[in-house]
Amino acid sequence: MQKISWRCALIGIWIITALVYIGNTWSPSSYAYPLRNNYAYVDIKPTLGQARPIRADEWGVVTPLTQATVRNQFERYNKTSLYQEDLRINYGLPIADWGLAFKPTMWLYGLVNPAYAYSFHWFAVFTLFITGYAFLFTRFGASKANAILLSFGLYFTGFSQFWWNEKGPILAIFPWVIMPFLLNLRLRWQLIWFYYAAVFWLLTNFYPPVQISLAFAGFVLLAAKQPRLFQPRTLMLVLVAAALAAGTVGIYLYDYLSATSATIYPGSRHSMGGGVGGRFVISWIFPSINFSWVYNSLIGLNISEIGTVGMYYYIAALFFLDYKNFSLLGLDRAKRRVLLVLVAGLTVQLLWMLLPIPSVFGKILLWDHVEPARMQYASGVLLTIIVLYVASVVGLTFSLGRLLLLCTFVCVGWWLFKYPLGTKRGEDLFILLPLVLLYLFARKRNDLAHEGLALASLIFGAVLFGRFNPLQSAWPIFNLPPNEVVKYLQDQEEKNNGVLVFPHLHAATANGLGFRALSHTNAVPPMAFWNRHFPDTPTNERNAIFNRYAHVVPDLMPRPRLQQTDAVQVPMDRFVNVAHANVVTHFPDNLSQEGGFEVSARYKDALVLHGWAGWTSAPEGHGLEVVTYPPTIGTVQFTPMVRADLPLNTQQRISALNGFKVMIPHAENAPLQCISLVSLDAQSGERRLLNNPAEVPTCPSTSLRGSIPSTPLGNPPQDFAR
Structure with a gap:
C-alpha cells in the first residue's frame, strides 16, 4: 500500500509539473539571445536563467527551422525560404508527412498553438530521459529511489546540460531503444518496440557521432545483461529489425543523405582516435575543474566542447565501497561476467578517445565518423553503470574516516587541477556540504548509503550545471509582434523584390521570423544557386567555399570566402543594390x-x-x-x-x-x-x-x-x- 502511495505521489507531482511547465510554454531555448541582440527585442528574456550565445545550434538553427516549418504549414519544402530547401534534414522537424508517425514528441504541432507544442516536445524529452535511464539503472542493481536519483544525476552533468537544447533527444531516447530487450516480453513485441524506438531515435535528431557511440554502449549493456540475444537465431532477428529501422530512416532521409555524402563538410569528415586530453578524463571525477561558476572556460575551448559526464558519485562510491565483499564479484560467475563485459566496453571506448588510432581501424565500428570527444557521453553512461553495478553487488559502508579521506581527496583535486588556473573560486568544494550532511543522516543506516551518495552528487550537479539552460517561454518564439527593427527589415525585403539581404542576421533566424532572407543555414548546399550568382569564381574555389553544411553570412566584402568550417560569407552587392x-x-x-x-x-x-x-x-x-x-x-x-x-x-x-x-x-x-x-x-x-x-x-x-x-x-x- 505504501509503494502504491509513493507511486501515486510521484505521478501526481509529474502531472502537476507538466501542467505548469507546458501551461507557461517553458522550454530550455536560448532563443532570447538573437531576439535581443539581432532584432532588438530587448524586453524578451527567460523566466529563469539566461540565454547562452554558445548554443547557436539551437537558437540559430533548430528553433528557427521549427518556426519556418510552422510558417510553411508543415510542408516538406520550405516555401518561405530563398533557397526553397528540403526540410527533411538531420534536425527532426514537425513536417506533416509519414515520418511524423515516428516523432511522437511533436504530435501536438498543428493541433495547438506551436508554443505549447514546442514546450510539450521538450518536457516529453526530459521525461523520456529521466524515466528511461531510471529503468536502465534498475536493471543493473539500483533501487527505484536510487535509479531516479542517478537518472537526475546523469541529466545534471556537463555533456547533458551543455548540449541539451539541441542534442537532448538523442540522449533521452537512447535507453528506450534497448529497453524492450531488458523487459520480459515476447521476442516479437521486443522487435517491434525496438524498431519503432530506433526510428524515433534517429529521426528526431540524426547525429551519427553520438548515436554510433551510444549504439556501441547499448550493445555492451545488452551483451552484459542479456547474452541470450546473441544466440544465432535471435541475433539474426534483431539484426533484421535494426536493418529495417536503418532502412526506414534511410528512405526518409534519402535525399539529404545522398546530397551530403558528396559535400566537403560533413560528407568528407572522418575522424581518427585520440585528442581527448587528460583534463577531460580527470573532469569525470572532478566535474568543474575546467570552467568557472559562470561557465567561463578555463582551458581555451568553448563551454560546450568541454562538457563531460562527470559526477562526484563515482569517487564517493569508490571511497565508501565495502571492500571486504569484493569476493562476491570474484566468486559469482554471472556477476563477474557482467562486470568484465562492461569494463571491456568502456576500455575500448577509452582507447579510441585517448590514443591516436588511425581512422581505418575505426571503420570496423563506424567510429571513423565519431569524433573522440563526442564519445564522452556514451562512455559516461557505461562508467555510471559500472560504478552502480559494483556498488550494488559489493555494498557501501559509512565511516568518519572514509568521509575525511574523501573530503581530503576532493580538496587536493581542487588544489591541483583548479587553483593553478588562476581562479580562487570554490565551487568544486561545495560537494563537501551535502556529503557531510548526508553522512550525518545516513551513517547509522547503511541501507540508505547508496541513495545518500547519489543524492549528494545530484545536489552538486543540479547547483553547478542546472543553471546553464534557461527557462524560456516559447510564446514569443511563435507569437511575436513586429517591432521597429523587424518592420524596417520587412520594408527592405519588399524593396528588394521580396529578398532580405542584411548583415548580421545569424544563421536561420531571419527565415524563422518569416523573411525570405539570404542569411540562412543550409544543411544541403544549394550549389546551383551559388554557381548562378558567382560564375566568376573559379570552379574549384567555389566548390571549396560552398559545398558544405553552412551558415550563409551576407556582408560587405570584395569576394566570397569561407569564414569557418560551417560558415560562408558572401558579398551583399551580388544580391541587393548597396548604398x-x-x-x-x-x-x-x-x-x-x-x-x-x-x-x-x-x-x-x-x-x-x-x-x-x-x-x-x-x-x-x-x-x-x-x-x-x-x-x-x-x-x-x-x-x-x-x-x-x-x-x-x-x-x-x-x-x-x-x-x-x-x-x-x-x-x-x-x-x-x-x-x-x-x-x-x-x-x-x-x-x-x-x-x-x-x-x-x-x-x-x-x-x-x-x-x-x-x-x-x-x-x-x-x-x-x-
Missing part, C-alpha cells in the same frame, strides 16, 4: 563628434568598418562621408546595421537603427594610412565627425588640408590595413 558613401577630400574642422567605428575585417584590397552615428532621421536618410589617404580607388559601399546594444528609438541620436557598415577599397600596394568618417543627416543636414579607434589615424580636416603630402602621411603608428 554608396560619399568620398570627399576633407571635412570642416569645427564638427562636433558623436558615434564612432571599429575595424571589422581587412582584405588585401579593402577595409571593412562598422560603427554607429548620431542620425536623427530614419535609415533612408542616413548618409556617410569618407576621407581616406591614400584616396580610395573605387566605390565605397555602405549599409545599415542593427545595433541592438543601443535604444530602439529612431527619434533619438543613439538608436538601434543607427548602426552601419562601410567597405573602403584600396590598391593592394597602397594600404590606407588614415580614415575619417562624417555622418550626414539628410533630414536636418547636420554633419558629425565619428570617433576613430586608437589604432586608426584620423585624416586632416579643412584647416590642415594644405599639409597633406603627396606621399603617405609621415610615419603613421602602424599600417593598420595589413
Whole structure:
C-alpha cells in the first residue's frame, strides 16, 4: 500500500509539473539571445536563467527551422525560404508527412498553438530521459529511489546540460531503444518496440557521432545483461529489425543523405582516435575543474566542447565501497561476467578517445565518423553503470574516516587541477556540504548509503550545471509582434523584390521570423544557386567555399570566402543594390563628434568598418562621408546595421537603427594610412565627425588640408590595413 502511495505521489507531482511547465510554454531555448541582440527585442528574456550565445545550434538553427516549418504549414519544402530547401534534414522537424508517425514528441504541432507544442516536445524529452535511464539503472542493481536519483544525476552533468537544447533527444531516447530487450516480453513485441524506438531515435535528431557511440554502449549493456540475444537465431532477428529501422530512416532521409555524402563538410569528415586530453578524463571525477561558476572556460575551448559526464558519485562510491565483499564479484560467475563485459566496453571506448588510432581501424565500428570527444557521453553512461553495478553487488559502508579521506581527496583535486588556473573560486568544494550532511543522516543506516551518495552528487550537479539552460517561454518564439527593427527589415525585403539581404542576421533566424532572407543555414548546399550568382569564381574555389553544411553570412566584402568550417560569407552587392558613401577630400574642422567605428575585417584590397552615428532621421536618410589617404580607388559601399546594444528609438541620436557598415577599397600596394568618417543627416543636414579607434589615424580636416603630402602621411603608428 505504501509503494502504491509513493507511486501515486510521484505521478501526481509529474502531472502537476507538466501542467505548469507546458501551461507557461517553458522550454530550455536560448532563443532570447538573437531576439535581443539581432532584432532588438530587448524586453524578451527567460523566466529563469539566461540565454547562452554558445548554443547557436539551437537558437540559430533548430528553433528557427521549427518556426519556418510552422510558417510553411508543415510542408516538406520550405516555401518561405530563398533557397526553397528540403526540410527533411538531420534536425527532426514537425513536417506533416509519414515520418511524423515516428516523432511522437511533436504530435501536438498543428493541433495547438506551436508554443505549447514546442514546450510539450521538450518536457516529453526530459521525461523520456529521466524515466528511461531510471529503468536502465534498475536493471543493473539500483533501487527505484536510487535509479531516479542517478537518472537526475546523469541529466545534471556537463555533456547533458551543455548540449541539451539541441542534442537532448538523442540522449533521452537512447535507453528506450534497448529497453524492450531488458523487459520480459515476447521476442516479437521486443522487435517491434525496438524498431519503432530506433526510428524515433534517429529521426528526431540524426547525429551519427553520438548515436554510433551510444549504439556501441547499448550493445555492451545488452551483451552484459542479456547474452541470450546473441544466440544465432535471435541475433539474426534483431539484426533484421535494426536493418529495417536503418532502412526506414534511410528512405526518409534519402535525399539529404545522398546530397551530403558528396559535400566537403560533413560528407568528407572522418575522424581518427585520440585528442581527448587528460583534463577531460580527470573532469569525470572532478566535474568543474575546467570552467568557472559562470561557465567561463578555463582551458581555451568553448563551454560546450568541454562538457563531460562527470559526477562526484563515482569517487564517493569508490571511497565508501565495502571492500571486504569484493569476493562476491570474484566468486559469482554471472556477476563477474557482467562486470568484465562492461569494463571491456568502456576500455575500448577509452582507447579510441585517448590514443591516436588511425581512422581505418575505426571503420570496423563506424567510429571513423565519431569524433573522440563526442564519445564522452556514451562512455559516461557505461562508467555510471559500472560504478552502480559494483556498488550494488559489493555494498557501501559509512565511516568518519572514509568521509575525511574523501573530503581530503576532493580538496587536493581542487588544489591541483583548479587553483593553478588562476581562479580562487570554490565551487568544486561545495560537494563537501551535502556529503557531510548526508553522512550525518545516513551513517547509522547503511541501507540508505547508496541513495545518500547519489543524492549528494545530484545536489552538486543540479547547483553547478542546472543553471546553464534557461527557462524560456516559447510564446514569443511563435507569437511575436513586429517591432521597429523587424518592420524596417520587412520594408527592405519588399524593396528588394521580396529578398532580405542584411548583415548580421545569424544563421536561420531571419527565415524563422518569416523573411525570405539570404542569411540562412543550409544543411544541403544549394550549389546551383551559388554557381548562378558567382560564375566568376573559379570552379574549384567555389566548390571549396560552398559545398558544405553552412551558415550563409551576407556582408560587405570584395569576394566570397569561407569564414569557418560551417560558415560562408558572401558579398551583399551580388544580391541587393548597396548604398554608396560619399568620398570627399576633407571635412570642416569645427564638427562636433558623436558615434564612432571599429575595424571589422581587412582584405588585401579593402577595409571593412562598422560603427554607429548620431542620425536623427530614419535609415533612408542616413548618409556617410569618407576621407581616406591614400584616396580610395573605387566605390565605397555602405549599409545599415542593427545595433541592438543601443535604444530602439529612431527619434533619438543613439538608436538601434543607427548602426552601419562601410567597405573602403584600396590598391593592394597602397594600404590606407588614415580614415575619417562624417555622418550626414539628410533630414536636418547636420554633419558629425565619428570617433576613430586608437589604432586608426584620423585624416586632416579643412584647416590642415594644405599639409597633406603627396606621399603617405609621415610615419603613421602602424599600417593598420595589413
